[in-house]
Amino acid sequence: MKIAVLPGDGIGPEIIREARKVLEVLQQEGLAMELTEAPLGGAAYDQYGSPYPEATQKLAREADAVLLGAVGGPAYDNLDRPLRPERGLLAIRKDLQLFANLRPAILYPELANASTLKPEVVSGLDIMIVRELTGDIYFGQPRGIRTNEAGEREGFNTMLYAESEVRRIAHVAFNIAMKRNKKLCSVDKANVLETTEFWKEIMIDVAKEYPEVTLTHMYVDNAAMQLVRNPKQFDVMVTGNIFGDILSDEASMLTGSIGMLPSASLDKNHKGLYEPSHGSAPDIAGKNIANPLATILSVAMMMRYSFNLDAVALRIESAVKKVLADGLRTADIYEEGTRKVSCSEMGDAVVAAL
Amino acid sequence: MKIAVLPGDGIGPEIIREARKVLEVLQQEGLAMELTEAPLGGAAYDQYGSPYPEATQKLAREADAVLLGAVGGPAYDNLDRPLRPERGLLAIRKDLQLFANLRPAILYPELANASTLKPEVVSGLDIMIVRELTGDIYFGQPRGIRTNEAGEREGFNTMLYAESEVRRIAHVAFNIAMKRNKKLCSVDKANVLETTEFWKEIMIDVAKEYPEVTLTHMYVDNAAMQLVRNPKQFDVMVTGNIFGDILSDEASMLTGSIGMLPSASLDKNHKGLYEPSHGSAPDIAGKNIANPLATILSVAMMMRYSFNLDAVALRIESAVKKVLADGLRTADIYEEGTRKVSCSEMGDAVVAAL
Ligand SMILES: CC(C)[C@H](C(=O)O)[C@@H](O)C(=O)O
Ligand SMILES: CC(C)[C@H](C(=O)O)[C@@H](O)C(=O)O
Numbered sequence: 001m002k003i004a005v006l007p008g009d010g011i012g013p014e015i016i017r018e019a020r021k022v023l024e025v026l027q028q029e030g031l032a033m034e035l036t037e038a039p040l041g042g043a044a045y046d047q048y049g050s051p052y053p054e055a056t057q058k059l060a061r062e063a064d065a066v067l068l069g070a071v072g073g074p075a076y077d078n079l080d081r082p083l084r085p086e087r088g089l090l091a092i093r094k095d096l097q098l099f100a101n102l103r104p105a106i107l108y109p110e111l112a113n114a115s116t117l118k119p120e121v122v123s124g125l126d127i128m129i130v131r132e133l134t135g136d137i138y139f140g141q142p143r144g145i146r147t148n149e150a151g152e153r154e155g156f157n158t159m160l161y162a163e164s165e166v167r168r169i170a171h172v173a174f175n176i177a178m179k180r181n182k183k184l185c186s187v188d189k190a191n192v193l194e195t196t197e198f199w200k201e202i203m204i205d206v207a208k209e210y211p212e213v214t215l216t217h218m219y220v221d222n223a224a225m226q227l228v229r230n231p232k233q234f235d236v237m238v239t240g241n242i243f244g245d246i247l248s249d250e251a252s253m254l255t256g257s258i259g260m261l262p263s264a265s266l267d268k269n270h271k272g273l274y275e276p277s278h279g280s281a282p283d284i285a286g287k288n289i290a291n292p293l294a295t296i297l298s299v300a301m302m303m304r305y306s307f308n309l310d311a312v313a314l315r316i317e318s319a320v321k322k323v324l325a326d327g328l329r330t331a332d333i334y335e336e337g338t339r340k341v342s343c344s345e346m347g348d349a350v351v352a353a354l
Numbered sequence: 355m356k357i358a359v360l361p362g363d364g365i366g367p368e369i370i371r372e373a374r375k376v377l378e379v380l381q382q383e384g385l386a387m388e389l390t391e392a393p394l395g396g397a398a399y400d401q402y403g404s405p406y407p408e409a410t411q412k413l414a415r416e417a418d419a420v421l422l423g424a425v426g427g428p429a430y431d432n433l434d435r436p437l438r439p440e441r442g443l444l445a446i447r448k449d450l451q452l453f454a455n456l457r458p459a460i461l462y463p464e465l466a467n468a469s470t471l472k473p474e475v476v477s478g479l480d481i482m483i484v485r486e487l488t489g490d491i492y493f494g495q496p497r498g499i500r501t502n503e504a505g506e507r508e509g510f511n512t513m514l515y516a517e518s519e520v521r522r523i524a525h526v527a528f529n530i531a532m533k534r535n536k537k538l539c540s541v542d543k544a545n546v547l548e549t550t551e552f553w554k555e556i557m558i559d560v561a562k563e564y565p566e567v568t569l570t571h572m573y574v575d576n577a578a579m580q581l582v583r584n585p586k587q588f589d590v591m592v593t594g595n596i597f598g599d600i601l602s603d604e605a606s607m608l609t610g611s612i613g614m615l616p617s618a619s620l621d622k623n624h625k626g627l628y629e630p631s632h633g634s635a636p637d638i639a640g641k642n643i644a645n646p647l648a649t650i651l652s653v654a655m656m657m658r659y660s661f662n663l664d665a666v667a668l669r670i671e672s673a674v675k676k677v678l679a680d681g682l683r684t685a686d687i688y689e690e691g692t693r694k695v696s697c698s699e700m701g702d703a704v705v706a707a708l
Contacts, residue, residue: 086545116582121470137491137513138546145552154516155552159491162508189596191440192492198499198509224578224604225612228470242543246600250578258579 001033001307004063006040006056009076009085010280011290011343012069018292018347019067019299022316025351031312036063040092041071041085041280051088052095060092065306066273067299070280085280094134098265098273099165100172101133101244102301105231105251105261110324111333114256117231127234127251128180130173131244133265135165136195138241159195161240166199168268170206173238177213180235185216187223187239187247199240220247227251252277259291259332262298264305272306274298284331288342291330293320296350319353326353355387355661358417360394360410363430363439364634365644365697366423372646372701373421373653376670379705385666390417394446395425395439395634405442406449414446419660420627421653424634439634448488452619452627453519454526455487455598456655459585459605459615464678465687468610475585481605482534482590484527485598487619489519490549492595513549515594520553522622524560527592531567534589539570541577541593541601553594574601581605606631613645613686616652618659626660628652638685642696645684647674650704673707680707 005020007013020035027033038044038056045051051071060066071085081087092098107115107125115122140158148154177184186203188196200217207215218226220243226233227247231254239247252258261277276294284290297320304313328349329338341349359374361367374389381387392398392410399405405425414420425439435441446452461469461479469476494512502508531538540557542550554571561569572580574597580587581601585608593601606612615631630648638644651674658667682703683692695703 081551084545090546116471116475116584118470118472140510144548148516152516152518153552154514155547155549156494156515157513157547157549159511159513160508161510162502162506164506189599191438192444193509193511194498195509195511197435198507221599221603224600225607228582228604228607229610230470243600245543245575246578246597249575250582250604253579253582256583 001065002063003033003035004059004066005035005037006066006068007037007043008040008069008071008280009042009073010070010282010285012071012280014286014288014290014343015276015292015295016067016069018343018350019295021347021351022296022299022354025354026312040068041088042073042076044088045076045079045083045085051083051085052091057095060096064271065302066092066096067302068273068275069295070276070278072280073282073285090138092273093265094139096271096273097134097267099132099134099268100169100266101131102176102264102266102305103129103131103248103252103261103277105129105248105255107255108257108260108321108324111255111257111260113335114333115254116256117254122231122254125231125254127231128176128236129244129248129251130169130176130236130238131248132165132169132240135161136241159193159242161195161199163202166202167206169238170203172266173236174206174210174213177236178210182213183216183235184213185218185223185234185237187218187220187237187243189220190217191219196240203238223247224250227254248277257333258294259330260293260297262294262301264298264301266305270306272302274302288344289331290343291332292343292347293350296320296347315354319350322353323349355419356417357387357389358413358420359389359391360420360422361391361397362394362423362425362634363396363427364424364636364639366425366634368639368642368644368697369630369646369649370421370423372697372704373649375701375705376650376653376708379708380666394422395442396427396430398442399430399433399437399439405437405439406445411449414450418625419656420446420450421656422627422629423649424630424632426634427636427639444492446627447619448493450625450627451488451621453486453488453622454523454620455485456530456618456620456659457483457485457602457606457615457631459483459602459609461609462611462614462675462678465609465611465614467689468687469608470610471608476608479585479609481585481588482530483598483602483605484523484530484590484592485602486519486523486594489515490595513547513596515549515553517556520556521560523592524557526620527590528560528564528567531590532564536567537570537589538567539572539577539588539591541572541574541591541597543574544571545573550594557592577601578604581608602631611687612648613684614647614651616648616655618652618655620659624660626656628656642698643685644697645686646697646701647704650674650701669708673704676707677703
């Protein structure tokens with residue numbers, strides 16, 4: 001299997017280094033694997049003047065899976081829109097047609113204190129958010145800033161979902177619901193936006209093929225509220241790109257430990273891009289104190305979704321649970337009575353626990 | 355002063371009845387006031403076949419302020435889009451040009467336990483969300499469901515902000531920040547959406563007129579996360595219609611007692627529509643158990659923003675605090691050691707405490 005490794009910016013290189021250690025153990029044990037690195041985001045801009053340069057495109061297209069650190073940072077804030085690091089991320093998602101973004105929000109019992117929510121509200125939390133990733137207002141045309149007929153400047157974007165786009169993400173979500181508790185909540189704003197009225201109609205249609213799954217619908221404003229009020233009412237949620245961006249970040253913060261949360265972005269053939277849910281944390285970059293566990297858990301997701309190696313995924317996940325149970329903590333999840341370790345010490349501990 | 359009273363649907367009539375008691379006390383004390391009722395939403399549909407019928411339009415246009423209960427309910431779920439109760443709400447906002455929606459998220463010390471967040475995270479919470487209410491993807495054209503050139507059906511909407519729309523809401527937000535702690539956080543998704551890149555540019559420009567206010571910017575996904583992580587970092591937030599819809603609901607739920615939260619929707623001349631932040635709660639309608647305090651506090655906002663009667667507003671707010679301090683609670687905020695009262699008992703208690 002060919003894996004493109006894109007460290008990116010900020011803490012990206014540090015956390016990727018630790019995740020590579022895990023991949024290299026698997027490699028040494030005999031799992032055939034080709035790991036090749038290329039830049040994305042700001043690092044790619046520095047080297048090639050583009051956030052998603054051709055060399056990276058070629059590598060990513062030929063790979064079976066992509067492992068990404070994170071992109072962006074204040075050094076690039078003044079670049080023009082097409083050159084900004086996050087455009088690299090949007091471009092690779094679109095280029096590889098990674099339409100299904102899976103973002104688990106899981107509370108690890110050992111880290112229950114990290115949540116700002118009361119323990120009884122979040123203990124045992126395990127939500128899977130399925131976010132559509134290559135459509136919606138992120139990519140809809142027309143868009144821009146123009147002067148209108150009245151001579152006034154205005155900014156505009158287009159929210160848009162075609163039937164096939166909604167159908168394919170619906171199938172991903174229903175299939176995940178089938179493997180979990182057969183409960184799926186589709187989030188829309190159908191009372192105001194025709195795009196999401198249409199979304200809801202297609203969800204209801206696809207549901208006919210999954211009679212065992214209970215499909216519910218919730219308005220996005222209510223979902224934002226219910227995630228705070230009673231997050232454990234949710235199991236699998238499915239929504240569009242922009243609502244998914246907002247709700248998945250909100251949901252991940254319910255756990256209080258976003259440094260623990262991986263993500264997968266899949267195409268229709270199980271090719272995927274795997275990255276931590278958190279960002280590039282420029283303020284702590286280069287200090288070897290970042291938490292590499294979200295990236296390591298992203299490797300587990302890669303094994304599960306792209307390579308169908310569920311046992312390997314479980315093994316990585318168990319190793320992470322073991323180091324937590326052993327009391328090891330990076331700075332972001334440290335609390336009294338545990339042992340503070342660096343980014344690389346955490347990576348080594350996971351390798352030892354594998 | 356002419357006040358249009360629109361009870362609406364669900365618990366609307368019950369909570370409005372209690373808020374009217376407060377208004378009638380002020381009237382008896384000599385405050386010249388004309389109170390006239392008209393239907394909106396489902397109730398209006400039942401009576402006139404339209405969620406915002408002409409009689410209501412006329413009344414609302416001629417009034418100095420509008421007091422609204424809530425609209426919507428399952429009885430109307432199968433109506434066509436233009437007939438649905440919430441279209442009445444959108445229509446009156448647009449018709450009266452109520453572009454500035456103020457949604458406070460305040461934690462009452464007596465109700466601190468109601469929050470799902472830990473006390474130290476939310477105690478003293480006092481955020482004012484300023485949401486633009488007559489633009490954005492809620493009203494942008496073109497919109498609809500169509501068959502595209504490739505023969506596929508698609509849903510689409512237009513996010514759009516003209517310069518004047520952003521400028522006027524910016525001024526409202528900066529003025530509110532001036533009266534509070536001179537901190538304003540503008541929420542956008544400028545890294546992806548040109549509409550909000552434009553929004554941010556105008557905010558920065560308007561900021562020049564308010565050198566005392568510290569303006570910060572935050573991406574909407576991060577804002578959804580930061581509201582959970584550390585809500586007390588925020589004082590005044592300003593954002594567009596759809597992001598404001600989502601974030602204000604999330605913020606209000608941080609308090610755990612959405613039955614306490616009022617809202618104001620203002621035009622450029624201080625005419626305003628005042629309504630509780632919560633919905634029509636059809637499940638408890640007609641049972642006299644709803645919490646009328648958000649509606650009563652909406653009357654206080656009306657006195658403050660439309661009639662410039664700050665002392666009257668403070669008096670109503672003090673009366674509400676007093677009944678809470680006396681241990682009176684409707685079912686939604688009841689906890690052991692307090693006294694459970696009905697909707698009408700709560701209204702009477704506030705009147706007695708005035
Ligand atoms: C960096 C940004 C473009 C991106 C997004 O909005 O999709 C990020 O927030 C995410 O959720 O992965
Ligand atoms: C009912 C609905 C149209 C409305 C909105 O989205 O504005 C409501 O959610 C609100 O926030 O007042």
